[in-house]
Amino acid sequence: MFFEFCRSLSVPPPKKETLSRHSFLGPSGLRGQWLGPSAEIKVQYPSSTDLTHVKDSSLNQTGQYDLVAIKELDQGPAASTMNSVLSLDDGRWSHPAVESCSPVVTESREDSFQLLKQPLPPPVLAQVYPESSPIPPSKVADPRPGPAKSSQDSGPGPSTYQHLHIPVKMMEDFLRLASENTRKNLETCGVLAGSLKNRVFHITTLIIPKQESTSDSCSTLNEEEIFEVQDSLSLFPLGWIHTHPSQTCFMSSVDLHTHYSYQIMLPEAIAIVMAPTDTTSPHGIFHLSDPGGVSVIRNCQQRGFHPHEEPSDGSPIYEHCSHVYMNANLKFDVVDLRER
Numbered sequence: 001m002f003f004e005f006c007r008s009l010s011v012p013p014p015k016k017e018t019l020s021r022h023s024f025l026g027p028s029g030l031r032g033q034w035l036g037p038s039a040e041i042k043v044q045y046p047s048s049t050d051l052t053h054v055k056d057s058s059l060n061q062t063g064q065y066d067l068v069a070i071k072e073l074d075q076g077p078a079a080s081t082m083n084s085v086l087s088l089d090d091g092r093w094s095h096p097a098v099e100s101c102s103p104v105v106t107e108s109r110e111d112s113f114q115l116l117k118q119p120l121p122p123p124v125l126a127q128v129y130p131e132s133s134p135i136p137p138s139k140v141a142d143p144r145p146g147p148a149k150s151s152q153d154s155g156p157g158p159s160t161y162q163h164l165h166i167p168v169k170m171m172e173d174f175l176r177l178a179s180e181n182t183r184k185n186l187e188t189c190g191v192l193a194g195s196l197k198n199r200v201f202h203i204t205t206l207i208i209p210k211q212e213s214t215s216d217s218c219s220t221l222n223e224e225e226i227f228e229v230q231d232s233l234s235l236f237p238l239g240w241i242h243t244h245p246s247q248t249c250f251m252s253s254v255d256l257h258t259h260y261s262y263q264i265m266l267p268e269a270i271a272i273v274m275a276p277t278d279t280t281s282p283h284g285i286f287h288l289s290d291p292g293g294v295s296v297i298r299n300c301q302q303r304g305f306h307p308h309e310e311p312s313d314g315s316p317i318y319e320h321c322s323h324v325y326m327n328a329n330l331k332f333d334v335v336d337l338r339e340r
Contacts, residue, residue: 146316161323
């Protein structure tokens with residue numbers, strides 16, 4: 001019928017090769033037996049016979065079409081012939097392994113998932129530092145300060161320090177500001193700041209920061225406020241001051257580590273200890289011996305209260321300052337940050 005229709009329109013009938021390539025019925029239509037194409041290009045449709053509903057919004061803008069899989073209820077020759085027609089496969093093509101692009105979950109199939117136990121990570125090598133060995137009693141540094149050195153016996157350290165002047169009344173005013181804590185047996189600390197004029201350092205400002213205290217320790221809080229004061233007034237940090245409310249006048253191991261941070265920034269930095277209950281020495285102005293004491297603290301990794309080994313050069317670990325002078329004419333300001 002198709003060929004007669006073509007003749008009536010004076011249209012040449014298609015070649016058998018064209019029909020074999022483009023018609024799934026073949027050149028003889030429904031009356032003949034279909035032969036698959038001889039081309040090497042294979043078109044393979046999904047072979048799964050139990051697909052769930054797959055929604056494709058691109059097929060319809062207003063709705064969604066459901067692609068429902070056709071289940072093979074009859075496994076007879078008709079079904080196999082129809083499968084062959086739909087897949088364009090006449091059995092002469094090779095069947096590669098089916099690669100699934102995405103997992104398909106079916107209602108009739110319930111896969112049992114097996115819990116896989118991952119292996120533990122391999123051990124990591126880490127260096128273990130041995131505990132610090134105790135210092136022999138004969139090599140423990142004397143906790144008492146050494147005498148002030150003159151310029152002649154300053155040794156291999158800095159030959160000379162710039163002079164540093166302290167207002168006479170500053171230490172008395174600091175004790176007055178710390179009196180409330182002293183009655184409670186709590187330490188009080190402050191920062192000494194000043195300027196350099198004519199190659200002489202002058203302490204011109206006493207800063208009392210917010211702090212937390214115990215009977216033998218004092219920690220500053222909100223240290224950025226200290227830096228703001230120093231920066232706004234163009235001041236140098238020249239040292240620090242603190243009380244020993246019920247102890248003698250000396251520098252503990254914690255004090256030595258605290259002062260180290262000041263002295264490495266400025267060799268002339270000082271540490272003032274106020275001990276109101278020590279009738280022999282109510283106050284002292286100290287710094288680390290250089291290079292002996294500075295080297296010991298630099299190499300010490302311990303924290304808290306602990307003994308130090310005496311310097312290798314035999315010098316005391318800290319000493320009275322020889323470059324400090326009390327100046328009765330020097331005025332100073334007090335900035336008490338605890339009141340803010």
